[in-house]
Amino acid sequence: MASSRLRDVAERAGVSIRTVSNVVNGYAPVADETRRRVEEAVAALRYQPNLLARNLKRGRSGILALVVPELDVPYFAELARAVIAQARLHGYTVVVDQTDGEPERERELIMASARGALFDGVILSPMSLSQGELAERDSRMPLVLLGERSATGGFDHVAIDNVTAAREATGHLFELGHERVAAMGDQPYETGDTAQLRTAGFRLAHEQAGRAVDESLIVGCTRFHRQDGADAMETLLSLPEPPTAVFCYNDLLALGAMRVVLSRGLRVPQDVALIGFDDIEDGRYATPSLSTVAPAKQQIAELAVSRLVARLGADGDEPPSELWAEHRIEARESTLGR
Amino acid sequence: MASSRLRDVAERAGVSIRTVSNVVNGYAPVADETRRRVEEAVAALRYQPNLLARNLKRGRSGILALVVPELDVPYFAELARAVIAQARLHGYTVVVDQTDGEPERERELIMASARGALFDGVILSPMSLSQGELAERDSRMPLVLLGERSATGGFDHVAIDNVTAAREATGHLFELGHERVAAMGDQPYETGDTAQLRTAGFRLAHEQAGRAVDESLIVGCTRFHRQDGADAMETLLSLPEPPTAVFCYNDLLALGAMRVVLSRGLRVPQDVALIGFDDIEDGRYATPSLSTVAPAKQQIAELAVSRLVARLGADGDEPPSELWAEHRIEARESTLGR
DNA sequence: GACCGCGACTGCAACGTTGCAGAACAGTAT
DNA sequence: ATACTGTTCTGCAACGTTGCAGTCGCGGTC
Numbered sequence: 001m002a003s004s005r006l007r008d009v010a011e012r013a014g015v016s017i018r019t020v021s022n023v024v025n026g027y028a029p030v031a032d033e034t035r036r037r038v039e040e041a042v043a044a045l046r047y048q049p050n051l052l053a054r055n056l057k058r059g060r061s062g063i064l065a066l067v068v069p070e071l072d073v074p075y076f077a078e079l080a081r082a083v084i085a086q087a088r089l090h091g092y093t094v095v096v097d098q099t100d101g102e103p104e105r106e107r108e109l110i111m112a113s114a115r116g117a118l119f120d121g122v123i124l125s126p127m128s129l130s131q132g133e134l135a136e137r138d139s140r141m142p143l144v145l146l147g148e149r150s151a152t153g154g155f156d157h158v159a160i161d162n163v164t165a166a167r168e169a170t171g172h173l174f175e176l177g178h179e180r181v182a183a184m185g186d187q188p189y190e191t192g193d194t195a196q197l198r199t200a201g202f203r204l205a206h207e208q209a210g211r212a213v214d215e216s217l218i219v220g221c222t223r224f225h226r227q228d229g230a231d232a233m234e235t236l237l238s239l240p241e242p243p244t245a246v247f248c249y250n251d252l253l254a255l256g257a258m259r260v261v262l263s264r265g266l267r268v269p270q271d272v273a274l275i276g277f278d279d280i281e282d283g284r285y286a287t288p289s290l291s292t293v294a295p296a297k298q299q300i301a302e303l304a305v306s307r308l309v310a311r312l313g314a315d316g317d318e319p320p321s322e323l324w325a326e327h328r329i330e331a332r333e334s335t336l337g338r
Numbered sequence: 339m340a341s342s343r344l345r346d347v348a349e350r351a352g353v354s355i356r357t358v359s360n361v362v363n364g365y366a367p368v369a370d371e372t373r374r375r376v377e378e379a380v381a382a383l384r385y386q387p388n389l390l391a392r393n394l395k396r397g398r399s400g401i402l403a404l405v406v407p408e409l410d411v412p413y414f415a416e417l418a419r420a421v422i423a424q425a426r427l428h429g430y431t432v433v434v435d436q437t438d439g440e441p442e443r444e445r446e447l448i449m450a451s452a453r454g455a456l457f458d459g460v461i462l463s464p465m466s467l468s469q470g471e472l473a474e475r476d477s478r479m480p481l482v483l484l485g486e487r488s489a490t491g492g493f494d495h496v497a498i499d500n501v502t503a504a505r506e507a508t509g510h511l512f513e514l515g516h517e518r519v520a521a522m523g524d525q526p527y528e529t530g531d532t533a534q535l536r537t538a539g540f541r542l543a544h545e546q547a548g549r550a551v552d553e554s555l556i557v558g559c560t561r562f563h564r565q566d567g568a569d570a571m572e573t574l575l576s577l578p579e580p581p582t583a584v585f586c587y588n589d590l591l592a593l594g595a596m597r598v599v600l601s602r603g604l605r606v607p608q609d610v611a612l613i614g615f616d617d618i619e620d621g622r623y624a625t626p627s628l629s630t631v632a633p634a635k636q637q638i639a640e641l642a643v644s645r646l647v648a649r650l651g652a653d654g655d656e657p658p659s660e661l662w663a664e665h666r667i668e669a670r671e672s673t674l675g676r
Numbered sequence: 677g678a679c680c681g682c683g684a685c686t687g688c689a690a691c692g693t694t695g696c697a698g699a700a701c702a703g704t705a706t
Numbered sequence: 707a708t709a710c711t712g713t714t715c716t717g718c719a720a721c722g723t724t725g726c727a728g729t730c731g732c733g734g735t736c
Binding site: 022 | 691693
């Protein structure tokens with residue numbers, strides 16, 4: 001009932017299976033009259049190609065996997081939205097998978113060989129996989145990495161220039177006259193590449209301004225959730241000489257920090273200025289609204305998907321490429337005031 | 339290189355293709371010695387079953403589709419997270435698709451027949467499809483609807499009791515002594531089922547408290563984003579006699595409203611108390627933290643996935659079921675103060 | 677000694693599609 | 707009449723797997 005096959009259509013239209021296939025796919029030249037008959041039969045039988053069979057034959061599934069640590073982290077949700085939309089433009093469907101930051105799950109998804117998996121390529125936002133582990137991968141399945149990596153392992157990368165962005169964010173705070181600026185979110189260990197780049201930018205800003213970095217103002221965060229930002233802010237506020245401004249390595253940290261500052265009766269930005277990273281929608285509607293480093297998410301999605309699609313079409317011998325997306329500083333109330 | 343097939347393994351192990359398949363799937367009885375040899379060959383050749391082929395043969399893909407209006411709306415992101423995790427427990431992968439509320443895209447995804455699509459079932463959070471359109475569906479693909487519908491069209495449903503939840507939220511504001519309570523988010527037209535149920539609960543609370551509903555305090559919102567909440571709050575505050583409390587039909591509306599209230603120099607909850615709906619994480623870290631109706635998202639995901647999986651296993655003759663998830667009122671600072 | 681039952685394994689035929697090579701036919705040039 | 711060209715259509719053989727229906731050998735039973 002719900003299932004008519006190429007064969008059924010062929011029978012009804014009085015042509016060969018192959019011809020129906022040709023019509024459906026628009027391949028070979030088909031006489032107008034024949035095409036008309038076939039199309040009529042297709043409509044009458046409500047024929048829909050069996051994608052499972054088509055996939056097997058073509059050796060491709062038309063599915064891309066997007067692997068993120070946590071889908072309910074706004075940055076990843078916004079990114080996923082853009083990636084799904086972009087993939088659709090290229091005729092692909094997206095499977096979203098989350099790893100919860102578990103190395104095991106990340107590895108599993110990455111190592112899956114092209115044949116074994118039911119997707120054609122992967123866009124990975126790595127969290128717990130170190131550079132070395134990625135390099136061991138022997139799969140032939142195209143992979144695009146999101147996020148800058150300190151060392152390149154021969155993969156396509158899409159990223160923004162984290163060092164520059166962090167330098168600019170810190171510089172923004174300097175320009176507003178802040179003397180004691182803190183950095184929140186450092187991760188000085190193997191899997192914290194991105195955080196380390198931001199710390200580098202933070203230091204670079206100091207260097208360029210001819211200032212010394214107060215190491216006690218660099219606080220680490222193992223995760224990047226609101227609660228971590230709240231905890232880190234408590235730490236900073238309990239210092240003998242607390243900072244007057246904080247550069248947070250993502251917006252969630254900044255929002256958690258803002259909550260702590262405000263609930264202590266302090267004002268943002270008058271007592272503590274805050275700038276975040278990611279430009280998630282929450283920040284725009286916080287009170288005060290959150291200044292942030294805004295990466296071009298749309299562009300990141302475009303670059304990642306089109307790179308992946310290009311690789312799927314090619315022979316696979318192209319060298320890996322580094323693709324850079326834009327970013328800009330969004331100065332809002334949490335640094336400027338109103 | 340990256341691709342070994344059942345045949346290659348069979349050759350190496352000196353057995354038939356069929357036996358390798360049996361070992362891999364654990365089907366028929368296999369002698370220990372044979373099993374050992376096969377497993378060794380599997381390991382040596384790094385054999386991984388070709389899922390495309392397996393899917394074709396089995397007629398199932400092992401993929402469920404989750405269709406939501408917008409993935410970057412926190413409620414849907416949090417829900418998606420739970421659904422993906424739950425599906426994994428049942429051995430399924432999830433394709434997430436977003437419709438942007440476009441009726442066309444929703445229809446397209448729903449009408450896809452079981453054969454035509456590459457997923458085995460759909461979980462749909464409908465936005466723009468009316469009840470009538472859903473009923474026209476002739477596809478044999480199992481479908482679970484999220485969200486209560488005023489009329490049932492013969493589908494499995496998973497929902498919370500919106501009327502009761504809305505009544506309780508409104509009652510919570512009454513208990514705190516508020517006289518003029520507004521409702522934000524009504525959608526008095528065909529596709530606004532959920533909003534209408536919440537309005538019904540709002541009215542019911544008035545009835546039970548022996549109060550008259552001031553119709554000017556029910557404001558509609560075509561969409562449920564922060565900006566819509568901000569706009570609606572402007573409307574409410576410009577009334578000759580503004581409300582002292584607002585029941586917002588979701589947390590984003592409430593957060594947008596909160597921003598407007600605070601930026602006018604008014605206090606929450608002293609001047610205007612706010613309660614939302616959905617219990618998204620943003621609300622917990624807002625200042626003041628947002629009171630809300632918390633639906634058991636985890637339970638919703640569990641019910642939806644297990645219902646769908648059950649239907650996939652059954653003959654499809656079971657009657658549709660209505661499944662109810664829990665909810666509770668989370669009273670926080672935006673109604674209680676500190 | 678014929679028969680049965682059982683454990684262990686195998687070959688064939690699909691699942692529904694598309695790639696390939698070619699057939700059938702008509703029209704044109706020689 | 708023959709060869710050639712091109713358009714339109716077709717049959718066969720896969721893609722890699724699993725369902726089905728066996729086969730084969732062997733110990734045990736009547």
